[in-house]
Amino acid sequence: RQLGRFREALVPLDAAEQRFEGEPCCTKELGRAWLTRGTILVKMGELDQAMRYLRRAINIFAAVDDARRIAKVRLVEAGVLFERSDFDGARGLWQAAVPVLKAGKDRHALGVAWLNIGLCDVEQNRPDSARSWVEKAFNIFLRIRCEVEMLRARAVLARIEALFDNRNAGLRSLL
Numbered sequence: 001r002q003l004g005r006f007r008e009a010l011v012p013l014d015a016a017e018q019r020f021e022g023e024p025c026c027t028k029e030l031g032r033a034w035l036t037r038g039t040i041l042v043k044m045g046e047l048d049q050a051m052r053y054l055r056r057a058i059n060i061f062a063a064v065d066d067a068r069r070i071a072k073v074r075l076v077e078a079g080v081l082f083e084r085s086d087f088d089g090a091r092g093l094w095q096a097a098v099p100v101l102k103a104g105k106d107r108h109a110l111g112v113a114w115l116n117i118g119l120c121d122v123e124q125n126r127p128d129s130a131r132s133w134v135e136k137a138f139n140i141f142l143r144i145r146c147e148v149e150m151l152r153a154r155a156v157l158a159r160i161e162a163l164f165d166n167r168n169a170g171l172r173s174l175l
Contacts, residue, residue: 006044031060071100091120111140127164
């Protein structure tokens with residue numbers, strides 16, 4: 001999955017799911033496999049199928065009272081809504097995940113949620129709010145030294161500048 005070879009990544013998930021299904025001691029593992037499959041399917045653009053697996057994962061994590069993993073599933077579900085241009089729905093799911101991510105001290109996922117909330121605000125022409133969320137995300141990525149996410153945040157800040165402030169300066173920042 002990390003290498004972008006999504007079809008190949010589904011093969012070991014098939015085997016894992018077959019082993020985990022029907023094994024009570026592997027309930028959480030099955031939920032994690034379904035979350036991973038849903039995430040991969042989103043990357044492949046198969047949004048309806050992804051949502052089916054994400055809903056299955058939510059059911060398992062709710063049954064075992066795993067709020068942190070429910071929040072992780074909600075992050076992916078929000079991505080599906082964002083892809084479908086449901087920016088209010090996506091924003092709501094990302095915001096709902098924030099308290100759980102804070103409580104669990106999952107700084108990376110928290111930064112991703114903040115960045116994505118900012119992206120929703122960009123799409124809904126709310127530049128001040130967007131900038132605030134993206135700057136919060138950038139700062140957390142800076143603290144945890146996550147350069148890839150820092151680049152994403154910088155690109156969004158440049159986009160905000162290009163769209164709402166100084167088009168030429170924003171475009172230069174994107175280069």
